[in-house]
Amino acid sequence: MKKIILIFAFLNSILTFSQILDCPDYPNPDFVQPPSALYSRSVLAPPPESTKYVFNVKFHIVKNTNGTGVTANYGENEVMNAILILNTHFNKYNIFFKYIGFDVIKNSLYMKIRSFNGGAQNQNAAHPFFSEMVQYSKTGMTNPVYDYNAMNLYIVEAIDISTVNSSAQTSGVANRPGINSAFAYNRLLTATLPHEIGHNFNLLHTHQGYGTANCELVDGSNSDTAGDLVTDTPASHIPSSLFVSPTCGYLNPINATDCMGTVYVNCPVKNFMSTNTGGPCRQIGADLLPGNAEFTQGQANRMREQIEAYYNSPTNIYGYRNAKNEIESLYEPFAVVDVGSSSTSNTTAYSKTYTPNETNTGANVWNCPTYTLRFQKGFNWIFSNSTIGTLNKTVTDQYNYSINNHLVNVQIPYLGSEVHQAGGIECFSSFEPYIKGDVKSLPNLGSPVIMYETLDQIKASDPNLFEQLQSQEYHIITKETESGFVNQKTIFKN
Template structure:
């Protein structure tokens, strides 16, 4: 009887895995055919009740009792850290040998991913600066495995070997697929070094709550259910080493009662601790829709402090090389201030210099002298594509009282005119008068325009006085 029941459970598990696999393949087909876009994946999964894939973390620190003191050091009872941290982020798109990939990734998709990171982490004064993206065209490396060959860490080393790794940035790799091994083709949503600056994400999950989840691992966060059922009860009590995330368990949507209320059918772990509630909307919880989605997912204050303390104390050298300045957030990722020229005769006011700024922030473009006078504003879901002349920038997530980078454009070159009296090769009573125009910064152009022979040049100096000089221009 027990054997028959075991076989039945095994069959049910296999069928569940097959159904999940088929659902995932359907999403892939929809993306390949452009029926849905990457940013619509999460809502599609929610509306069709598709369970997302799980993720894995690559621990550099173990979780035995010897590490408890290290874990305790990040508790929320410690003094909050108010410093602002800005980190560069760079994306690697993994393609086939010929540069092809079934799910296309555009720069707009990547900028949307950076926006997701900023909206998820900015409340803790952790910001991300977009530093670009590149392609790695290698079919062998486009699929990542957790074990055996073609592992994530091997991919990182390969990227360093071909000089595409960015030591100045978070490196986020976008894979066509992540599997447990060549022999176990179970799919994984993402993998991250913990702590670390490298992560890889299945392309379908680039614009879902999986992305902040993986970066949370990079910043030394555990799953909320990390130690829930260890034999060592001391570890169980510490769980994920954050005091304001309650003891949790890996769960499915069916385990919750009342939607995303976090109410759980009672579960007991090996230490007899009852678990009746779970942080179902936490970024670091089980990947269950719709409870953990970009619409409602969050990090707790304790998780925010753990991340910042990790940055500042234990592993700061890991992050120092990838930090950027706060001022860098006020710089556009596209555009050229030198090309913005104000011409009073041009009434079109088309002087925006091709600017584009990162979305994910609330911007105000304010008068340089009166920063309370707002000329243009953009929400965090919009991409600012201008920097109006004589305005400075406020990023409200950083400061509502200070504005930076006043845009003073180059004024249109003043056009001058000189009177030139040309006598030809012999000075006599015969002469010709010319009015020659030129731009003030292009003196050489003026001398190219004067005729051959003796030329008396009349012009005004800075004080407005008339001055004149004679020059001879040869053939």
């Protein structure tokens, strides 16, 4: 019963302030919740700060059935910038994200969704639940797009939180804990993105429990057992964004108090997990790099505790185990594109190197495919080899490296001086026989040709052709393979 009261009080506080929050806070309905010990500072210490965690990330862009809508133009540029945000805001805590691609879900039904199952505020809403959209991507499509080996991020038009208040929409929604989240399209490249991923890693709102008997006290005396259960985030209430000055100093003109009657004096208005969605304080930089918004070290420890507890879990309760990747994967391109055949001609883009075969019957052909290695945003890169020298790329660069049978050395300075090699696509060889040619014979170079002989495939490939030529004359021998390689040489036969 206590849990029902808390949820009701939380929702009531949302509707009272008519606040458009980042998301309603709710547990992942599909899995068992983490044990309370995970939240106790005295029971579980954070993993070593040097421990690194890597997660695959896949994006799903929802569009109308005919491909139109506010997300119609969304594609790689937007999701790559989202990867930039994730890495530049989480890397300092040794949490990394590996981009593995995006797809498009064309179904108008899921352009607008509801935040979560349950509660009177959602019973009459017209749109499907977030969980229903996730299930559709797993089993409802002819070609399911859900990736069980990645965190799945959905981009939609809008997310409803209430049918009581038509203006009450949310910027995002996430399984807490879990690997699924959804974002209103116009909030993807904002502080909402780290906010929802924070929920995936089991962070609570800084205002958790506000307006209930379980509120966090302003004096911090119960900060490890109430509120967001993180000791270094000050007690907060809803909505802190109404009381933020332009300088991001906290104001409280209505003298809002905690459940003991103490006035709030220092709400964490810059925190990613606060409710300051639209003000100047909780923002990422204009270049999508770190700006005002922040996680505290305590929140970082909480996320790392959650990840450590389930990253290698044999039961894969929250999907972390399947979505994880190795640190070495960060050095690898997210895509290797074979240039292949031109769309406007039948000629291939392979570079070919021909070497006349020693038997004089044809040519050895080395085919070296031309590939483009594509590296994600979110890291400083150093690429080097004898062909390109050294290239330095910043976190905001999405780099495409064209490679033709060359290895490129890859460094990520943030991870140290370690060098990995990418590319090195092996050439493959084949033998092409000569199929035609001719022999021109003349007494001296520059003299008129005294004999001209056309070579068919048998003669052109005859290894004894030289023995059949007239002595004491110059011979210009030309041979050609089917692919067009021409081998010409001039000899004098004694």
